[in-house]
Amino acid sequence: MTTDTVLDALPPEHGEEHDVHHIRKTAMWVFLGSECIFFGSMISTFLLYRTTTGDGPGAELFNVPFTSASSFVLLMSSLTMVLAHHAFERHDTRQGRVWLSATALLGATFLAGQIFEFTEFVHSGLTLSTSPFGSSFYMLTGFHGAHVAIGVMMLTAMAILSTSGRLHHGRGLNVELVGLYWHFVDIVWIVIFTVVYLLQV
Amino acid sequence: MTAVAQSVDHDPKTGLWSWITTVDHKRIGLLYAVTAFAFFLIAGIEALLIRAQLAGPDGTVLSAEAYNQLFTMHGLTMVFLVVMPIASAFINYLLPLMLGARDVAFPRLNAFSYWLFLFAGLMIYSSFLFGGAPDGAWVGYSPLAGQLTETVRMDFWAVGLQLLGVASIASSVNFIATVFTMRAPGMTMLRMPVFVWMALVIAFLLLFSLPAVGIGLFQLFLDRNFGAVFYEAAAGADPLLWQHLFWIFGHPEVYVLVLPAMGIVSEILPVFSRKPLFGYEFVVFSGAAIGFIGFGVWSHHMFTSGMGPVAEAGFAVSTMIIAVPTGVKIFNWIGTTWGGRLRMATPMLFSLGFIAQFVIGGLSGVTHAIVPTDYQQHDTYYVVAHFHYVLFGGAIFGYVAGVYYWFPKWTGRMLDERLGKIHFWLMVLGFNLTFAPMHILGLNGMPRRTYRYPEGLGYEFWNGMATIGAFIIALSFVFFIINLVRARRHGGVAGDDPWDGRTLEWATPSPPPEHNFDEVPLVRSLDDFWHTKYAEDEEGRAVRVPAVTGAATDADTEAGDDHEAIHMPSPSYYPALASLGLVVFGYGMIYLNWGWIAVGVGAIVALWGLFGWSLEPVTKGDDH
Ligand SMILES: [Cu+2]
Numbered sequence: 001m002t003t004d005t006v007l008d009a010l011p012p013e014h015g016e017e018h019d020v021h022h023i024r025k026t027a028m029w030v031f032l033g034s035e036c037i038f039f040g041s042m043i044s045t046f047l048l049y050r051t052t053t054g055d056g057p058g059a060e061l062f063n064v065p066f067t068s069a070s071s072f073v074l075l076m077s078s079l080t081m082v083l084a085h086h087a088f089e090r091h092d093t094r095q096g097r098v099w100l101s102a103t104a105l106l107g108a109t110f111l112a113g114q115i116f117e118f119t120e121f122v123h124s125g126l127t128l129s130t131s132p133f134g135s136s137f138y139m140l141t142g143f144h145g146a147h148v149a150i151g152v153m154m155l156t157a158m159a160i161l162s163t164s165g166r167l168h169h170g171r172g173l174n175v176e177l178v179g180l181y182w183h184f185v186d187i188v189w190i191v192i193f194t195v196v197y198l199l200q201v
Numbered sequence: 202m203t204a205v206a207q208s209v210d211h212d213p214k215t216g217l218w219s220w221i222t223t224v225d226h227k228r229i230g231l232l233y234a235v236t237a238f239a240f241f242l243i244a245g246i247e248a249l250l251i252r253a254q255l256a257g258p259d260g261t262v263l264s265a266e267a268y269n270q271l272f273t274m275h276g277l278t279m280v281f282l283v284v285m286p287i288a289s290a291f292i293n294y295l296l297p298l299m300l301g302a303r304d305v306a307f308p309r310l311n312a313f314s315y316w317l318f319l320f321a322g323l324m325i326y327s328s329f330l331f332g333g334a335p336d337g338a339w340v341g342y343s344p345l346a347g348q349l350t351e352t353v354r355m356d357f358w359a360v361g362l363q364l365l366g367v368a369s370i371a372s373s374v375n376f377i378a379t380v381f382t383m384r385a386p387g388m389t390m391l392r393m394p395v396f397v398w399m400a401l402v403i404a405f406l407l408l409f410s411l412p413a414v415g416i417g418l419f420q421l422f423l424d425r426n427f428g429a430v431f432y433e434a435a436a437g438a439d440p441l442l443w444q445h446l447f448w449i450f451g452h453p454e455v456y457v458l459v460l461p462a463m464g465i466v467s468e469i470l471p472v473f474s475r476k477p478l479f480g481y482e483f484v485v486f487s488g489a490a491i492g493f494i495g496f497g498v499w500s501h502h503m504f505t506s507g508m509g510p511v512a513e514a515g516f517a518v519s520t521m522i523i524a525v526p527t528g529v530k531i532f533n534w535i536g537t538t539w540g541g542r543l544r545m546a547t548p549m550l551f552s553l554g555f556i557a558q559f560v561i562g563g564l565s566g567v568t569h570a571i572v573p574t575d576y577q578q579h580d581t582y583y584v585v586a587h588f589h590y591v592l593f594g595g596a597i598f599g600y601v602a603g604v605y606y607w608f609p610k611w612t613g614r615m616l617d618e619r620l621g622k623i624h625f626w627l628m629v630l631g632f633n634l635t636f637a638p639m640h641i642l643g644l645n646g647m648p649r650r651t652y653r654y655p656e657g658l659g660y661e662f663w664n665g666m667a668t669i670g671a672f673i674i675a676l677s678f679v680f681f682i683i684n685l686v687r688a689r690r691h692g693g694v695a696g697d698d699p700w701d702g703r704t705l706e707w708a709t710p711s712p713p714p715e716h717n718f719d720e721v722p723l724v725r726s727l728d729d730f731w732h733t734k735y736a737e738d739e740e741g742r743a744v745r746v747p748a749v750t751g752a753a754t755d756a757d758t759e760a761g762d763d764h765e766a767i768h769m770p771s772p773s774y775y776p777a778l779a780s781l782g783l784v785v786f787g788y789g790m791i792y793l794n795w796g797w798i799a800v801g802v803g804a805i806v807a808l809w810g811l812f813g814w815s816l817e818p819v820t821k822g823d824d825h
Contacts, residue, residue, distance in 0.1 A: 023306050027378040030408065034370055038412035041446060045431070052437045129428035132438040136431070139423065157812065173815040
């Protein structure tokens with residue numbers, strides 16, 4: 001069933017299977033644990049500097065209704081990710097591809113919203129150099145955006161691979177692993193949205 | 202079994218390309234070992250230059266500028282390019298063997314970690330060609346590191362460490378997944394060798410500590426190159442943030458450096474005392490405890506930064522607490538040798554040296570926990586003495602013990618005992634002559650990181666002694682190198698189990714075949730391999746069991762596998778390609794004016810490597 005014969009060579013232990021997919025999922029969870037510290041350090045920095053605005057603008061710039069809308073878009077992408085996963089579980093590649101593409105599209109929409117927002121803020125005088133508040137805001141949301149962008153790239157790659165039937169569990173790049181990553185990135189956004197946008201108001 | 206041996210022999214096993222594309226954990230382990238040793242020699246030369254400069258008052262060997270680069274590079278090299286990779290070498294080679302596995306969980310990710318480490322190390326050293334090496338100390342304190350902007354030296358430091366961090370996180374994920382999912386049947390967590398436990402603990406330490414300094418490095422890099430103001434006090438920022446982010450990583454890091462050496466010593470002492478490790482569970486759980494508490498002590502590096510009495514008292518107490526599990530280990534090691542039939546071979550000598558010197562370094566460390574005392578010691582040579590006792594007298598002695606112990610497994614040849622003993626005694630003498638005087642110098646007020654001292658402060662004599670000691674250490678390593686080179690050709694043939702070992706790696710041939718075990722071993726107890734060789738008589742003494750050729754050939758290991766070929770993962774150049782792309786990307790970030798081309802090329806190469814890697818089948822002919 002799996003392609004990784006190094007692991008096939010191991011006998012099952014206590015009836016449970018040493019399968020490559022289980023190993024990859026373990027690794028993904030471990031990696032996401034590391035990512036928690038990555039974002040945690042940036043969130044801590046932001047909390048330290050959230051009122052250190054100097055002469056520049058601060059949290060009054062935030063357009064909470066707009067960002068709420070783009071947050072909603074990102075949350076919906078978690079739903080479509082689940083649907084994509086279910087479709088592939090049922091071996092319904094066509095529908096799976098539709099949901100994968102929808103997820104990538106929603107992610108891209110969120111990124112577009114972030115670019116729009118950044119442009120607005122720069123025009124209102126908040127840049128990376130304005131104040132420690134500006135530095136930590138752009139770094140935190142920027143790195144989250146980079147995570148979303150990497151996710152969109154992987155989703156797109158998987159959607160393309162699925163057209164030639166080259167998307168399956170045996171590969172490192174598969175729907176369940178990218179799904180885990182994608183949900184994690186969404187959850188991190190909920191924390192960031194709360195800490196950065198809501199707690200300021 | 203012959204069928205097994207043939208089936209894995211289809212790839213060419215020699216030549217440069219086979220090393221570049223290898224995904225065999227043993228070959229990657231050897232690559233780590235050789236690379237780390239090369240960096241060790243470079244760091245040693247830097248140390249000798251430093252000691253030559255400080256041999257007498259008003260030294261003229263080095264300029265202040267050169268001195269700043271050399272002490273920065275010495276620290277950075279020893280931590281990131283010597284001790285961490287040498288630990289990685291041992292873990293790579295031994296972890297799968299000790300667990301009864303055929304490789305690590307992700308062989309190609311493993312290769313990626315190695316190549317990224319190598320390229321990032323070379324990148325940092327290439328700064329010597331581009332106008333000078335990093336010169337803001339390996340800790341790169343802000344605001345200094347942010348203000349040394351007339352050169353790109355500290356950019357090399359920031360980008361290089363970032364890439365090394367990525368490599369380490371990748372190996373940590375790999376090792377954790379290996380331990381959790383790849384153990385041989387019957388190898389429960391509490392039957393794993395202590396070395397494997399320590400590898401697991403440091404993997405978690407790195408996993409949860411590296412991202413913190415990674416963020417700090419990003420912030421510093423943004424400050425230096427993109428006008429961010431994370432550490433700009435004039436803009437209202439708090440430069441102390443850097444110290445927090447750095448030491449949240451930096452303190453767990455010192456355990457990362459020393460715990461694998463503790464694991465090595467915990468493997469060697471039982472073998473050379475012919476007794477099981479005294480209190481296995483205590484050694485394991487104290488190691489895990491060190492891992493947890495290690496995240497709660499970082500601010501003991503910052504007592505003089507004005508955190509206030511509450512924080513200082515808290516971190517003083519947590520620092521004293523973390524000495525307890527370390528002490529537990531010391532007693533367990535002494536208990537292991539107690540009443541044993543000791544064989545004073547070279548690995549044992551280095552292990553005992555480790556214990557003695559680590560105790561001294563540990564005790565001087567506890568003196569730093571006492572805040573008023575620490576105020577006096579901070580940034581003096583006393584601190585330099587302390588951490589060299591822990592990291593050189595401790596960690597390096599432990600790793601050298603490991604080389605003497607496992608060299609026969611790696612090469613099939615024994616190292617010479619007489620040369621080994623000369624190496625040991627010279628190294629003990631040189632080490633203590635170099636670093637013991639630094640306690641006195643520090644308590645007399647000699648500051649660290651100063652390139653010269655004036656006459657008449659009473660620093661001359663002990664500095665002279667330290668310099669003599671440093672050259673004796675260098676001499677001891679000449680004997681080590683002679684020994685290594687000689688043994689490779691002329692060393693005695695080791696056989697599978699030259700030391701009468703206890704753990705599974707000794708059940709394999711020396712060196713082990715690519716697939717490690719012809720049949721996956723079935724593990725029934727701690728030190729299972731030992732119990733296949735020895736039974737106990739009525740008085741509990743070990744009695745040799747006649748002629749079973751090892752645990753791996755037990756009759757009741759899984760059947761049905763005999764005629765099936767063992768496919769090992771195919772070689773791949775994608776990991777090396779991806780890491781090369783990342784390093785090119787890093788160069789581009791440093792020289793952004795024109796380097797955007799390198800940024801683009803590096804990103805494309807890295808993505809090409811990563812996508813090629815994630816799409817190629819693990820084993821040839823299996824793409825379905
Ligand atoms: Cu510390």
